[in-house]
Amino acid sequence: MTQRFTRRSVLRATAASTGIALLAGCSSSSGDGSGGAGDEGGDGDGSSDGEGTSEHEMRDFGGWFDRTGNYDGVHDLTGQDQVTVAVGAAGNGGGYAFAPAAVQVSSGTTVLWEWTGNGGTHNVVNREDGLFESELTVSEGHTFEYTFEESGEYKYVCVPHETLGMVGVVVVE
Ligand SMILES: [Cu+2]
Numbered sequence: 001m002t003q004r005f006t007r008r009s010v011l012r013a014t015a016a017s018t019g020i021a022l023l024a025g026c027s028s029s030s031g032d033g034s035g036g037a038g039d040e041g042g043d044g045d046g047s048s049d050g051e052g053t054s055e056h057e058m059r060d061f062g063g064w065f066d067r068t069g070n071y072d073g074v075h076d077l078t079g080q081d082q083v084t085v086a087v088g089a090a091g092n093g094g095g096y097a098f099a100p101a102a103v104q105v106s107s108g109t110t111v112l113w114e115w116t117g118n119g120g121t122h123n124v125v126n127r128e129d130g131l132f133e134s135e136l137t138v139s140e141g142h143t144f145e146y147t148f149e150e151s152g153e154y155k156y157v158c159v160p161h162e163t164l165g166m167v168g169v170v171v172v173e
Pocket of ligand 1 (some may be wrong): 008055096097119121123158160161162166
């Protein structure tokens, strides 16, 4: 069921364009099962250099991210009660990105979208299923949250900037 074997080559290609961080996680393959993911702490503001050993599987989602310049694979953030996604992160020609654009979480996880204040007015809209729709606002520090209970893939967009590639997905396992 897992598709891990494709990841290595994909990561290599990705690293060429996004730089550094991705290489760290994929070279050591011996099972050090303990604790890799606990990278809280030192959460400096704004910098978008990867989060250590996150796995970034480059899934296609039916072309969902074809216009999304900042899509860098699915960030595996499973096992956390809450996950934060920036709204108005740098990307797509300005502050027109969700970051990370794609996250994988465990069921029961609350995703918290937090506005950076950059890129103008944004919102977070799950149009496919109509499960959630945030306010349309520019306010830095504004937050919107939704708790995902059922497994599936939940695509969402920023309506004003969708055509620029400001879209995202939450994968719930
Ligand atoms: Cu937007």
